[in-house]
Amino acid sequence: MGDHIELDVPARPEFLAMVRAIVTLIAETGSKLPVPRIDDLRLAVTEAFANAIDAERRKPDGDRRPVVVRCELEPDYVAVEVHDEGGGFDPAALTPHPDVTKPARLQFERGLGIPLMRELTDELEFRHEGGGTTVRLVLTSHLRS
Amino acid sequence: MELGLVVREQDGWAVLSVSGEIDMATAPGLRERLHGLLAEETQRLIVDLDDVGFLDSTALGVLVGALKRARGEGGDVRIVCTQPRVRKVFEITRLDSAFDLFDTVDEAVRGAQE
Numbered sequence: 001m002g003d004h005i006e007l008d009v010p011a012r013p014e015f016l017a018m019v020r021a022i023v024t025l026i027a028e029t030g031s032k033l034p035v036p037r038i039d040d041l042r043l044a045v046t047e048a049f050a051n052a053i054d055a056e057r058r059k060p061d062g063d064r065r066p067v068v069v070r071c072e073l074e075p076d077y078v079a080v081e082v083h084d085e086g087g088g089f090d091p092a093a094l095t096p097h098p099d100v101t102k103p104a105r106l107q108f109e110r111g112l113g114i115p116l117m118r119e120l121t122d123e124l125e126f127r128h129e130g131g132g133t134t135v136r137l138v139l140t141s142h143l144r145s
Numbered sequence: 146m147e148l149g150l151v152v153r154e155q156d157g158w159a160v161l162s163v164s165g166e167i168d169m170a171t172a173p174g175l176r177e178r179l180h181g182l183l184a185e186e187t188q189r190l191i192v193d194l195d196d197v198g199f200l201d202s203t204a205l206g207v208l209v210g211a212l213k214r215a216r217g218e219g220g221d222v223r224i225v226c227t228q229p230r231v232r233k234v235f236e237i238t239r240l241d242s243a244f245d246l247f248d249t250v251d252e253a254v255r256g257a258q259e
Binding site for chain 1: 146166168169170199201202203205206230233234237238
């Protein structure tokens with residue numbers, strides 16, 4: 001059983017840089033992930049935390065809860081779970097974007113985060129938990145092509 | 146943290162040099178600056194990302210918005226970026242085929258890589 005580190009972070013954009021810096025430090029300190037995979041983790045965690053902020057911001061001010069960021073450090077991988085209480089969503093219901101070579105693609109300025117997370121991680125899971133969503137990102141040491 | 150945003154003109158192009166980390170917190174400042182430039186000054190814009198240490202999907206969305214707006218007016222937005230870490234984000238999302246990416250501002254002005 002590896003080490004676990006958990007953070008409760010206010011669901012506000014100004015904490016994004018702090019979250020990715022801390023998760024990066026945790027992975028550098030407690031895992032064998034090579035630098036390119038730590039870069040991937042930094043971006044994937046930023047995307048997951050930004051989605052959690054969006055979910056929390058759909059609620060009235062007084063109902064907003066901190067986002068829980070939980071890191072698991074194992075010999076072969078790092079897993080980070082990002083949990084919000086923002087009501088949940090169905091990632092399968094997202095409309096796929098047109099191919100980037102088509103002019104219609106430029107109509108979409110949002111919605112790049114989940115495709116990015118899929119490319120950056122070895123495992124990506126969305127779970128409905130409590131009153132919201134937990135995103136689980138798993139990154140191994142293996143470099144992705 | 147705020148972004149550094151510096152604008153200069155080169156051969157008829159507005160060159161916006163960005164420094165810092167672009168994410169949900171800082172992207173609104175970039176969006177405002179880009180829209181201001183496109184509204185008032187030029188539809189030919191070069192965004193220099195060489196001093197950007199981090200860029201996420203929110204940043205890409207802002208750049209896509211600027212590109213759409215510029216091309217709609219007959220202009221263009223060209224990107225300067227040599228950092229593998231940042232360039233990779235364009236490649237993963239395949240937006241490297243929507244934008245023209247260059248290694249230097251001079252190349253971006255000329256519109257052709259050397």
